[in-house]
Amino acid sequence: MPMRRLPSPFRILVFFLLCCLLCAVAAQAGPINAKSAILMDVTTGRILYEQRADMKIPPASLTKVISMYVAMNAISARKTDYNKVVKVSANAARTGGSRFGLRAGDKLTLDKLFYGMAVASGNDASVAVAEHVAGSSAAFVTRMNALARRLGMKNTRFVNVHGLPAKGQVTTARDMLKMARAYQAHYPIARRYHLARSVTHNGHREPNHNPLVGSYQGLDGLKTGWVTAAGYNIIATARRNGHKLIAVILGAPNTGVRAAEARRLLNAGFAAVSKKKSSAIAELGVSQKQAAQLKKSAVPAQKKVKKSKAPARKSAAADKRQSTRKKSKH
Template sequence: MNVRGAILMDLDSVKVLYKQNENKRIPPASLTKIMTMYLVFDAIKAKKISLDTKVKISRKAACTGGSSMHLKKGDIVTVKQLLYGMAVASGNDACVAIAEHMAGSEKKFVRLMNEKARRLKMNHTVFKTCNGLPAKGQYTTANDMLALSRNYIMTHPECLTYHNTKQYAYRDYVLRNKNPLLGRYQGADGLKTGWTRASGYNIVSTVRRGGTRLLAVILGANTDTIRAKELKKLMDAGFAVKSHKIAKISKAL
């Protein structure tokens, strides 16, 4: 495959169907937000916060660069709105806002992220930011992102409601999901894209067809077009193997 790292799993049998450079270290970019949202759903489940909990936006959150849900200093938003902002718009500002609310600061929240990563046995991942913005020493692997995403979906299946939303409105802004399979590939219902100059184009994608759910991770495609093309090929091959149309995925890639 024309990517730096990839892995595909059948979540129902927990069988890895394909892997390529699955332990190569690559910056996670906005795939980081999967971990941030995981911790939010953990807190909701533990009744520490709720979807209706109100969050006041700080200057730091509002001024966060990169992809944004267009928060402004002093805004009062709900946790539910921030979850949509993270999942649909990949809002870096939304991540800082929830990190500050839950832990007091982004630095303290990132510590919680790394503690969670260790518990999930993500032994080749280090988070430095809550949103994936570039930071020295921040990296992950396709294998670790698979472990994170698999546990996330299994523990909080309700998260897919946010990840499969194609667009979400905040104020006068219409925020659009960049997942190339949503609405274009049968059964696609998540999960998250990411890009930085250092990482290239990343994606975690999940597709459910009948009794089969596939989970794919692609890291380091050179363009978003290549990312979409390689992801579709990988999913097609995965379903072909499951239906016994082909014996090995590698023959189809």
């Protein structure tokens, strides 16, 4: 019968340290006042916190993020361009809910419409973009769902391009995290749209609906949303001290709580990956070299690490040296 390979002390250390990070965030953040939440350190690919992260909830205007993602894919494929002038249809102009103030016959660049979606959360701008890119909202929604499947958003289904209430349109905090992570990685240009303080069209100035813009240190996105069935949603992304975090909160009771909880979750995350991590390493007596190896080993789960015989020989030699040191001490 073959002997089972015992986990190496280093692997046990990695597991223990990750548990420390999870506990640190949970202890500092506590329960989030919302239906669902999740937090990831994108730098390492580690989930730092989750609360009912797979609960199905309407995405509301977070839908506009994947709509912009699909449109940017079309630009990347050279099917259109940021400076392409779009003529607004009557259908787009009469779209209700939050609006950018478009009128039938208006002519705007795709670039300006992106600001209308990201800053003003314009449902009318979303329809105008969808019709330009795919010919109709229905055809555009097909692309949205296809992209969602490619991103592994298993519990998400889109019915429209803007997020207005629609039967069967649902997502989860975990799926929104996957979407936001891929979107920002593929299109760094998106940052300029989501961080704009305001946008003006037809003489009307609309401030950014995201209250964290301009007020949270290191913020680099992303979007808020609300419908009655969901509550108040937000995807908040920020970067500090070499770490990028993505927080998703779905179903907060009001705008104030939504913003406060997003700040609290991000703050807890940054504390965990900096102070808490350093403290945990120090308390465990890990050397600087081992800490560097630990950081290097913390890769996203989806990335495959190529097998190499050299590290195994090195590890065996290290174990032998460690054993020799132990004998000399006793």
